[in-house]
Amino acid sequence: MEPLLQLFDAHVRGVVEKRDDVQLVDTTFAQLTTLHLGGRPAHTLRCTTRDAVVDIVQLLDKHNIPLLVVGGGSNLVIADGDIPLIAVIVACDEIYLDKETGELEADAGAVWDTVVSLSVDQGMGGIECLSGIPGSAGATPVQNVGAYGVEIADVLTEVELYRRDTGVREWVRSADLELSYRYSNLKFTNKAVVLGIRLRLRNDGLSAPLRFGELARVLNVSVNEIEARRLATTVRAEVLRLRKKKGMVYNPDDHDTWSAGSFFTNPIVSPEVVQHVRTVVEKLHGADDAAAMPCFDASGGRKKLSAAWLIERAGYPKGYPEDGPARLSTKHTLALTNRGSATTEDLVELARTVRNGVEKTFGVSLAPEPVWVGVSL
Template identity: 45%
Template sequence: MSGYTTLRLGGPARTFVEVTTEDELIAEVRAAELAGDPVLILGGGSNLVISDAGFPGTVIHVSTRGVTVEDGLVTAQAGEDWDAFVARCVREGLSGVECLSGIPGRVGSTPIQNVGAYGQDVSETITEVRAYDRRTGEILTIPAADCGFTYRHSVFKGDDRYVVLAVTFRLAASPDSAPIKYAELARALGVEPGGTVPLQDARDAVLALRSGKGMVLDAADPDTRSAGSFFTNPILDERQLKEFADRAEGFPAFPEPDGRTKTSAAWLIDHAGFPKGHANGPVRISTKHTLALTNPTEEATTEELLALAREVRDGVRAAFGITLVNEPVFVGVTLG
């Protein structure tokens, strides 16, 4: 499986099939279930940490294709490359996903963890998700209101009941971006937060920022052999925030709509003594971004990567009393 993940980690699958149509995808899932096989639905492999032992079942690689545009509604099949989809939307003057440029993976994975970056989340534009319900055998159209979208989470995450088949977005027909919310991106574009810019300018700026952090896949850049941000930003309630504030000062704080406060996992990692480039054997923190754990030489094992993740998690907990949570999906492994 190492050849199908951006971390270049993971042992063999017992059975591996690639599907190019929705009917094939559903048929392979059903066949595996009838055989009593565990099923792993694989897209771009950009958000997976797979055991060195591999996967003892059927891996279904989703390569379905197709995009339709009608009255501002854009529907993409699950196997469509996400960044290619964003680039097409920008070219066609469809605004709402331009700040999500450069994110690796496929469209079908985006609702699962409510993919977001630079002030945009897919939950802002998704109207519905077409999915196969493995529990009932039905094909469902799930409206966004029933997807349970929260920060990096949804009803699809951590539960293999649904197989995402297609995703529909409502995008604005506009040559300009949605309001730029993220301060770093606004500075790069030379606008105030809340301002707008031409779509292509927003995409170019996001790609430049992500590339500078090793977050755009590049075979020549060993820092991109990662799963992106390895830990989610902690969201603290009032008690947790007070306890944290008693142990730290000058930390980033971002109010959430529900009254809680988000802080920066990257800040925590750096201030707990784990700078960019910190290594543990053949794995290391990216030299460009504190949140990415990398396999730069492609010679590491998953267990070596997890050892570094545990070192960072435990160090942050000892320094600040906050336990970081992994963002990638773990297959056959845990942080313990």
């Protein structure tokens, strides 16, 4: 850690002290993440403009100083103890709306649900199904955030990137990000930093098509209503209600929300694996449960299973393990939570137990969604 601190003092501290849009702050990753877990970085720099983010990342890279770019902290699992890197907080948060064209542009540091709320309040539709998702706007294209039948890929037009490998700052078309289920070619690479996003929304006040069964049912959408839409304000209110019921809207007073959201992605498997899983479920839980197993079409003739459903059927119910410092949420099995006194290792051990249990029971490997720093599954 000492050589890193010396490099910082020699090459970075003086630059920071001369800028109004960069602040040196004293914090831990436990204070920066929704899991409330993680140790202390060597230093933390808060950047309040896009230019500041570019300049600071460029400066740190020039002197080979390790860094971690942090947005809303809702998708990070970070080791305990001293973390030998500089945390760069993306705190630029301006949002620009053009109600006539339906174009929305947001700085990467804008709180995502603020982006959604503002768009809906201004009569724009398209992202209301993504209400209540914690984190920042800049994180949404990285893993193609999605919920209730909508993905950011449906509305994303461009992303402004700073490419760390080439030093180029540019706007990139969404088509160039290779967006798919919880994936973009930015994910896990650290080659580029998202500075801003542009979305194309509806300006008629109506929602995206309601294609998700649970949401459609509570909004009284008939199975015969193809591409049904409702007022975006109505859909947002219902999505927030559903997410809160599942503990998926962050609340500092509710430990069920001290999580990284959905911890595992829904596995995409072959039809043969689906049949194998059904057979196992029937042996363990009966024919009716096997017949009711959630299974959805995916690309290439493959099928998407429900990770939460598999976790429960493998023997890990809500709240597992009872009285553990890290537990599955009491509201949703897909969220791994810190009950207030957990360490990162407690959470990792729980994730490992659940992942291994599902694989042993069904032969299906669950992939974690969060970014891991200083620790691995």
